Amino acid sequence: MTQLSKVYGKVFTIWVGHKPMIVVNGFRLVKQVLSNYSEETSCRVVTPFVRDTMKAKGILFSSGHTWKEQRRFGISVLRSLGLGRRSMEFCVQEEAGHMVEFFASKRGESVDPRTPLFHAFCSVISNVIFGHPFDIEDKVFQKLIECIEYEAHFFLSTFHLLYELFPWLMRHLPGPHQKAFSCLEHIHSFGRSEIRRHKEKRETDEPRDFIDFYLDEINKKKEDPESTFDEANLVHVIYDLFTAGTDTGSSTLCWALLFMVVYPDIQEKVQAEIDAAVTRSQRISYEDRMNLPYTNAVIHEIQRYKYVLLVGNFRQCAKDATIFGFPMKKDTVIIPDIASVLYDPEEWETPHQFNPNHFLDKEGNFFVRDAFIPFSIGYSLEEGTRG
Numbered sequence: 001m002t003q004l005s006k007v008y009g010k011v012f013t014i015w016v017g018h019k020p021m022i023v024v025n026g027f028r029l030v031k032q033v034l035s036n037y038s039e040e041t042s043c044r045v046v047t048p049f050v051r052d053t054m055k056a057k058g059i060l061f062s063s064g065h066t067w068k069e070q071r072r073f074g075i076s077v078l079r080s081l082g083l084g085r086r087s088m089e090f091c092v093q094e095e096a097g098h099m100v101e102f103f104a105s106k107r108g109e110s111v112d113p114r115t116p117l118f119h120a121f122c123s124v125i126s127n128v129i130f131g132h133p134f135d136i137e138d139k140v141f142q143k144l145i146e147c148i149e150y151e152a153h154f155f156l157s158t159f160h161l162l163y164e165l166f167p168w169l170m171r172h173l174p175g176p177h178q179k180a181f182s183c184l185e186h187i188h189s190f191g192r193s194e195i196r197r198h199k200e201k202r203e204t205d206e207p208r209d210f211i212d213f214y215l216d217e218i219n220k221k222k223e224d225p226e227s228t229f230d231e232a233n234l235v236h237v238i239y240d241l242f243t244a245g246t247d248t249g250s251s252t253l254c255w256a257l258l259f260m261v262v263y264p265d266i267q268e269k270v271q272a273e274i275d276a277a278v279t280r281s282q283r284i285s286y287e288d289r290m291n292l293p294y295t296n297a298v299i300h301e302i303q304r305y306k307y308v309l310l311v312g313n314f315r316q317c318a319k320d321a322t323i324f325g326f327p328m329k330k331d332t333v334i335i336p337d338i339a340s341v342l343y344d345p346e347e348w349e350t351p352h353q354f355n356p357n358h359f360l361d362k363e364g365n366f367f368v369r370d371a372f373i374p375f376s377i378g379y380s381l382e383e384g385t386r387g
Helices: 002-008 027-035 048-054 064-080 086-105 114-129 139-154 158-165 176-201 210-220 231-262 264-277 286-291 293-305 338-342
Strands: 011-016 019-024 321-323 326-328 333-336
Touching: 002 011, 002 338, 011 158, 019 027, 027 333, 027 338, 048 158, 048 176, 064 210, 064 231, 086 114, 114 139, 114 210, 114 231, 139 176, 139 231, 158 176, 176 210, 176 231, 210 231, 231 264, 231 293, 264 293, 286 293
Parallel strands: 019 333
Antiparallel strands: 011 019, 321 326
């Protein structure tokens, strides 16, 4: 899309079948469409595949009242469970320690880190949602991971595109899309079984994990006709929380390991900085980042240079609007190309090179640039806008 923008400009239209999609390219315009036109472009894109599978439930694939209520509750509960606090950090440190032990046990042998990294992310998220981790040898857990990975790769496949173009035909044909349906149902079935287990075996009134909090909210809001809290939505929220971070997070760490191998000079600088700031007997913590400017810069540069999504979340016009002087009808799809922001030559000195200096000033202090938006640009729920 960046190459197309060199021919057709920063804002251009591509056609997917009969449907026009407006691509917005570069930091300045992407920031405007996400900030200045957030109300006009506040709707989720509901494609045929998403409509057939997600049923407008959960957080990632819902809109309007459902999205606002589910997202607000989700953020609140995650904070209660320790997101950004020491309790959550301890869980991450535990998994990091297991990863160090795993690599040390290989004693220099070649190893594919993808599976153990994926398991590490799943364990952290499992603790938050289900209140317990899973053994990597657990057959049920292995099947769950297999389904999550298949779903992630299916969304990038040709068959997914064909389904979006010809849903009426693809629904009746065999192919990878049918396995995607099966995998999705397996993930949902896993969520339902965990919900049943929580309802049957809960021993205290004090909620211990995300499911406990959600079940309490269902009971609290059962007399509210406007409430969107029910077990069907909970199943989809579990899917959203469990799948959204595992593949992207583990992929980012795989790239991190690869870059440390490819750039040994950068690896040596990172190791030397950590050795100087953190003793071998203590665990590295989030607070240590203040004394690790180069390491922090390397982490941010990994996220910039190897952005693990294609372009970012699509938006859809909630009403007829004029954006950048162009009239756009309701339901027009807007594609803010986040990747083009992270490679924008007007914002980065060497956009197509791995260069941690993008996040260091002349004195070697760490700083974050405005154009670093791998997680898009978010807004508060109180303002009624989508992050």
